[in-house]
Amino acid sequence: MKRNPIIEILADPTKSFLANFVLGTLVFTIVSDGVSDLFWQGIQGWANTQLWMSEWLFRLTVSAVLILLVLAVIYFTNFTRFVRSQLTNVGLIAGPITTNNVFPLTRAYPGLIVLMSPKMENPPAEIAIRHHLQNNALRVCWIICTHQSREAARAMVDRLKRSGAESVRFYYDSDPIEDVELRSRSLSMLVPDDKVDDPNHIRKLVEGIYADVQRIGFDESEVIADYTGGTKGMTAGLLLACTKPERPLQYLSQVNYPQIMAVQLAYRLKPQKQADG
Known part of the structure; x- marks a missing residue:
């Protein structure tokens, strides 16, 4: 199965260093920072008025809950296997290579x-x-x-x-x-x-x-x-x-x-x- 060229660029920087740098460093950093700002700004005001929590305590609590949630999904559900199978089906990642010994x-x-x-x-x-x-x-x-x-x-x-x-x-x-x-x-x-x-x-x-x-x-x-x-x-x-x-x-x-x-x-x-x- 032919792999997605974007995935190959991200997985192997030697194929295109410039493309890997732009996608992996600039684009993903800008996107992640933007999403992070939208998330915290959107709910910070609600937390101050409804929960009467300081900003640092609220961020610490939310971060801990998210980490525990992600760990629970990874280790106690089949979600990661499901995601991998779906990505394999659409060609974003390569499936396992099987050989007869x-x-x-x-x-x-x-x-x-x-x-x-x-x-x-x-x-x-x-x-x-x-x-x-x-x-x-x-x-x-x-x-x-x-x-x-x-x-x-x-x-x-x-x-x-x-x-x-x-x-x-x-x-x-x-x-x-x-x-x-x-x-x-x-x-x-x-x-x-x-x-x-x-x-x-x-x-x-x-x-x-x-x-x-x-x-x-x-x-x-x-x-x-x-x-x-x-x-x-x-x-x-x-x-x-x-x-x-x-x-x-x-x-x-x-x-x-x-x-x-x-x-x-x-x-x-x-x-x-x-x-x-």
Whole structure:
């Protein structure tokens, strides 16, 4: 909806400083002073004769009553909501901007991160990979797996390579990934049993994958992460690593199976140091 130009001038002085100064400072000041003089002069004489109040006491009383009345209207009625809706309807102010944070994924990405499940036949990771194989878009895929899903990952990669994914580079099993927090060691795409339910370990692993993304020449926005498979701890860790808006997310819908849904997040999380215990 196109906004009223006068409202835009008042809201943003940089668009027209002179017009903003004239309207906001001169015109409104003159109008408000005129209304104020008419109000006080009109009822001051009545107050002196009928209420026997001095001018300063009368002005103080009226001002206090008006302030209380305005506060009551704002906080105890729907008047402000009604006024906003009416101003929005006539185009004087812009209405709220609504966006969908979850929507069907239609495009295919050149990079994909998936969490592997132990399911041997048609696992969620395979559905996600086949979506991005459309038009030969997928070039690199990172498969985070556990000892329980290791064989399923191997079987899935074999099936995919036999069905047209020969050119895709798969990182999985014991393939090393850089530990971005301790560069003297590396992590593995195969999550140890004692780290399967550790979100922080998975977060570090995903951060290492994104460091790998930059090393091979991809932009982070070209790699999408799927959090459908894996354990709940693995899902939590992947989500913690992908709260930045430049790291897109997806999942396999359980309502409209097997529709893949894109998810948009935009947070900047700051880690809190744990107290020594």
